[in-house]
Amino acid sequence: MNGFYDNDKIRDLVRMGRADSVGVYCMALSLCGDRLTDGFVPRRAMLSNIGATPEQVQALVDEGMLEEVEEGWLIHDYAEHNRTKEQVLHARKKSAERVAKHRNESDVTALHRNCNAVTSGQTPEHQNTRTQKKEKEEYSSSFSKETTADEYLETGRPEADRQISRQYPNLDLTDAWGAFIHHHHGETRTIADWTRLWKGWCQRRANMSGIPPSKRHKHTWKCRHVLEALGCDEETAQADEKACELADKLNKKEKPWQRT
Known part of the structure; x- marks a missing residue:
């Protein structure tokens, strides 16, 4: 963080009386x-965990320190000044390997002791404990398994x-994926991370290409969704209480990106 206080963008915010945005x-x-x-800062975390106001966030966006995406914000040039997830996990793995190496001798001794107990018909308490711990670790790791972009192509x-096609029907997803896969070549991430990055990539690509999001459909007593649900057609449709209630229910039930 050395020199953070002297950064031009930080100084601009302070001069504008937006020291709260710096916080x-x-x-x-x-x-x-x-x-x-x-x-990546999820929208919910920004508003709930950090407690930021729309004005504070907008000041950071205007200054180019944050970039708004579909599900939250991205900190500009984060990876240039901070370690990425891949780098952190790699460092942790190396550290664990060093610890394991130092413990190797004691583990070998414990293994001999455990084998002797098994061949003699004994079942030490720690034998089941270690097995259960290993099974638990394997079970937990399945939820955070990282995949390549190629594997994500087939899964998530x-x-x-x-969802993207509903929001941006005119966006060329094949062309967008080609650029995306080139940018993230060799990376491994969880399915959730890939989905977040892919949606944000498509949103930015659509914005830069001037492709507007599809207009939301608002259900009414005479729209085709209500008519089909009631078994009516345009000639027999009526603006009665039942049709209006169904339209209102559909509008409340659906998320914006689900409307076509």
Whole structure:
């Protein structure tokens, strides 16, 4: 953080009386470092955990320190000044390997002791404990398993594509994926991380290409969704209480990106 106080953007915010936004930015950095999000701040975390106001966040966006994406914000050039998730996990792995190496001798001794107990018909208490611990670790790791972008193409992307297509029907997803895969070549991430990055990539690509999001459909007593549900057609449709209530229910039930 040396020189942070003297950064031009930070000084601009302070001069504008937005030192509160600087505090929000510091908390956002802390959150990203703790959760290993590679600079992504979810909308809910920004408003709830950090407690930022729309004005404070907008000041950071205007200054180019944050970039708004579909599900939150990205800290600009985060990876240039902070370790990425991949780098942190790699360092942790190396550290664990060094510890394991120092413990190797004692582990070998314990293994001999355990084998002797088994061959003699004994079942030490720690034998089941270590087995259960290993099974628990393997079970937990299955939820945080990281995949390559190619593997994500077959698993999580199809559903993400359906949602993106509803929002940006005119966006060329094949062309967008080619650029995306080139940018993230060789990376491994969880399915959730890939989905977040892919949606944000498509949103930014659509914005830069001037592709507007599809207009939301608002259900009414005479729209085709209500008519089909009631078994009516345009000639027999009526603006009665039942039709209006159904339209209102559909509008409340659906999320914006689900409306076509």
